Amino acid sequence: MWGRLGRDEWQTLTAALDNPDGDRLYAVQAEHARRRQKEREAATREAQRPVCGRCGAKSTDDRWDTIRHHPGMQHRELCEPCLHEHWEQVQSEKTARRQAEEAAAREAAEAEAKKNRGLFGRRR
Incomplete structure (x- = not known):
């Protein structure tokens, strides 16, 4: 055997x-x-494989390669959809801030104009 x-x-x-x-x-x-x-x-x-810090989804191969090749990139912890949401939110916050600043400047100009129209502050 x-x-x-x-x-x-x-x-x-x-x-x-x-x-x-x-x-x-x-x-x-x-x-x-x-x-x-x-x-x-x-x-x-x-x-x-990294996981998105916002939604918990695993990164795609393309996103992971991008993260590995660009170590100084901002918001590395976010997946593509969450990254787009983040940038849209940042843009909307900038727009809202700019509009608020313009409104404040307009109100300040109107207040200054009203101040000069008082009884003793008339300009002739």
């Missing part, structure tokens, strides 16, 4: 020597090992 590597059954020595599938067995085992290695690498990559 003869036990062969990677097999559970026992064979006779002549059957083991006549059956030349050892190379095929090694190729199958090597393929399984490569597949398991790729799965481990994919799991490690997914574990390292």
Whole structure:
């Protein structure tokens, strides 16, 4: 009786020597090992993938590549949709602030004009 590597059954020595599938067995085992290695690498990559700080969604490959290649980029913790929302919010806040400043300047000009129209402050 003869036990062969990677097999559970026992064979006779002549059957083991006549059956030349050892190379095929090694190729199958090597393929399984490569597949398991790729799965481990994919799991490690997914574990390292950043998560959006606002919505909790995982970053896409494109976003992740952008983040890695531009380390000084602002708002790295946000995904694309949240980043667009953030910039829209910033733009709307700037617009609102500018409109408030214009309104305050207009009110100050109107107050100054009313001040000069008083009984003793008339201009002739």
